[in-house]
Structure formats: structure tokens, C-alpha cells
Amino acid sequence: MNTTALPPVVLQAFGISANAVVNPLGSGHIHQTFLVDANEKLVVQRINKNVFTKPEAIAGNNRLAAHYLAAHHPAYLFLTALCDGAGNELIYAEDGFPWRAYPLIENTFTVDFVTSSEQAHEAAKGFGLFTRNLHGIDSSGFVPTLDRFHDLHWRYEQFEHALAQAPPALTKQAAAEISRAKEFQFLVNQYNELVRGNSMMIRITHNDTKINNILFDKNTGKAACVIDLDTLMPGYFIYDLGDMVRTCVSPVSEEEADLGRIDFRKEIYEAITEGYLLQMKEFMSATELQAVPFAGKMMTYIMALRFLADYLRGNTYYTIHYPEQNLVRARNQLQLLTLMQKYL
Ligand code: GN1
Ligand code: MG
Numbered sequence: 001m002n003t004t005a006l007p008p009v010v011l012q013a014f015g016i017s018a019n020a021v022v023n024p025l026g027s028g029h030i031h032q033t034f035l036v037d038a039n040e041k042l043v044v045q046r047i048n049k050n051v052f053t054k055p056e057a058i059a060g061n062n063r064l065a066a067h068y069l070a071a072h073h074p075a076y077l078f079l080t081a082l083c084d085g086a087g088n089e090l091i092y093a094e095d096g097f098p099w100r101a102y103p104l105i106e107n108t109f110t111v112d113f114v115t116s117s118e119q120a121h122e123a124a125k126g127f128g129l130f131t132r133n134l135h136g137i138d139s140s141g142f143v144p145t146l147d148r149f150h151d152l153h154w155r156y157e158q159f160e161h162a163l164a165q166a167p168p169a170l171t172k173q174a175a176a177e178i179s180r181a182k183e184f185q186f187l188v189n190q191y192n193e194l195v196r197g198n199s200m201m202i203r204i205t206h207n208d209t210k211i212n213n214i215l216f217d218k219n220t221g222k223a224a225c226v227i228d229l230d231t232l233m234p235g236y237f238i239y240d241l242g243d244m245v246r247t248c249v250s251p252v253s254e255e256e257a258d259l260g261r262i263d264f265r266k267e268i269y270e271a272i273t274e275g276y277l278l279q280m281k282e283f284m285s286a287t288e289l290q291a292v293p294f295a296g297k298m299m300t301y302i303m304a305l306r307f308l309a310d311y312l313r314g315n316t317y318y319t320i321h322y323p324e325q326n327l328v329r330a331r332n333q334l335q336l337l338t339l340m341q342k343y344l
Helices: 008-013 055-072 118-135 154-165 168-173 176-181 186-196 237-248 266-283 286-290 292-312 327-342
Strands: 019-025 032-037 041-046 098-103 203-205 213-219 223-224 233-235
Touching: 008 032, 008 098, 008 186, 019 286, 118 213, 118 223, 118 237, 118 266, 154 292, 168 176, 168 292, 176 233, 176 292, 186 292, 237 266, 237 292, 237 327, 266 292, 286 292, 292 327
Parallel strands: none
Antiparallel strands: 019 032, 032 041, 041 098, 203 233, 213 223
């Protein structure tokens, strides 16, 4: 790929020369991400404004976190977007889509599948340290970048709504998954009880803590930096711990269609909770500590509901590469949830 993949205003804003080499990067479902090899290496991203309708809120939240971390934890590596000459982080292309650029953090790698307990422990320590270092920040200035993003109660309502509106051919195709999803509705009640109690602290959480959102140091294998900060906003710790559990405990990803390959790896689960609690335990209430086993179930359920709702709505949200992909993802997550329910 060459620089024609990027709008001219973006090239100009970040001083990218016309002969730079551009390659697609990563496996995210939402944005388009490119690695640009120019004088220095940059990660350039087109923000999906149909999903993130408030890109300025993302930039604002990230600035608040960056200032707090620079003042309180100056040695902590926090990824910050580059600015153009006028101090703008977001560069709007002619079609109205905002773009941004980050410096590439060299000598790091990402992993899509956890292969050892050590790796899971490291990742959990990395995400735990992130929330730990943000402990004490005034969350009132943060704006939700996606409203009610991890509100399980609301997601269940959205699933019901999608179900009520779906064409009969789709509800027939997804009948087994719909009925399994309904069987887990008791988790919504557990969630409501937990958050209603006021003993769960509103923190600044990452909200997308899958394993490939952490950069590992190539030399040490240690967690070096947390990436994908679009959903940095007020939330509960269960969102972050839960998504780590969801994405790490199984040896296969949410894309796996063969249910027999999905597994609950107990040693990985223990490594995650241990790594996270190592950083966070001292800041957690008794209610929060009791909620630890609920975290993974809650987040796996939320993803099952979201994938299934998207399938029923005709795949308007997640990128798909084949028609049944969201149904396969939902089935996968329901299987993982069934295993979690047995172990946790
Ligand atoms: C989406 O695009 P990506 O991979 O960063 C989604 C997450 C899901 C994830 C599932 C904004 O994240 O909530 O956990 O897909 N992000 C948004 O793969 O909806
Ligand atoms: Mg993301």
C-alpha cells in the first residue's frame, strides 16, 4: 500500500512524505489502522465516527489521564496521540471522518492468544497497574465515549429489542442461541444488585482489556504499554477484569466455530486474577473482592448478547467476513459462559 490510502490532510498534518510505506495493522473490529513507515514509524488510524460519535470526548478523556499520569506517575508509559502544528489530535478528512496518529512503540509485540500463565499474569498486571495509577483521579471530568457501554441491563434490553424487530428467518436461524442467551438472564439480576449497592467504586477503566490491547516488551516479555484507549471512561473494575478473563481463559478466540476447542483454562484464570489483584487489591472494597468471579461471566455474557443482537439486526456494527460470523461469535461466547458457570 502507498500513501494514497491516507487522506492528504492527514499526510500534511503529521508530515508524512508521499513515498512512505503504508500497511494495514491489527485486527480491530471498529477502526481502520495503518502502520506508516516514514522518517519515523507512526500508527495512523481512521476513527469510525459511526460508532464513536463523540471523538472529541475520546481525545478529552485521554488528555485528562495523560496529565494526571504525568503528574503522579511520571515514569509510567502512557500512549498519547500526536498533535499537528496547531495542537489538534484529530484531523478531519473531507468525508468527515476523524484521523489520528500515534508514535509506534518500538521493540514491543502483541499476542492474540495467551499461551502461558506467565503471559496472562503479565497482561493482568499491566491492566491492573493502569487502573491503579489512575486511582485518585477526579472522574467527573470524563465523558462516556459510548453511553452505557458495559451496562449489562441495558445490553439485555437491546438484545430483546433486536429480537422483537428481527425478521423470522434470522430468529429461526438463531433459535438455539436465543434460548441459551435467555437462560443466562439471571446474570442481569446479579449485575443490577451489585451495582445498586454503591459499594462498587466508579473508576477510570479501560473497557477493552483483551490481550491484544497490551504491548509486551520484546526483550523482557513484560507488559510495556496499554493501547486502544477509545473507551477509557468511568466504569467498574469488573469490566476490565472481566474482559481479560473472557479473552484469555480459552485457548481459542471468540471467532472459533468449533465449540469443542473452547476451554476454561483454570491456571490461566488464576494467573489473571492474581496478576490483577496484585496491583488492585488494596484499593478494592469487600464487595468488589467478592465480585471477582462474576467479572468474567458478566463480560462474556455481554459479548454473547452484543454479537447475537448484531446478527439479529443484520450485522450493522461488527465487521464480518461471512454472513453467519456474528452468530458464530455469539455461540462461541455462550459456550465459554457455560464453562465459566461451571468453574466460577
Ligand atoms: C470491539 O474493535 P475492537 O476489537 O477494539 C468492541 C469491544 C469488543 C470487541 C470484541 C467499541 O473492539 O467492546 O469486546 O470488539 N469495541 C467497541 O472483539 O464496541
Ligand atoms: Mg477496541
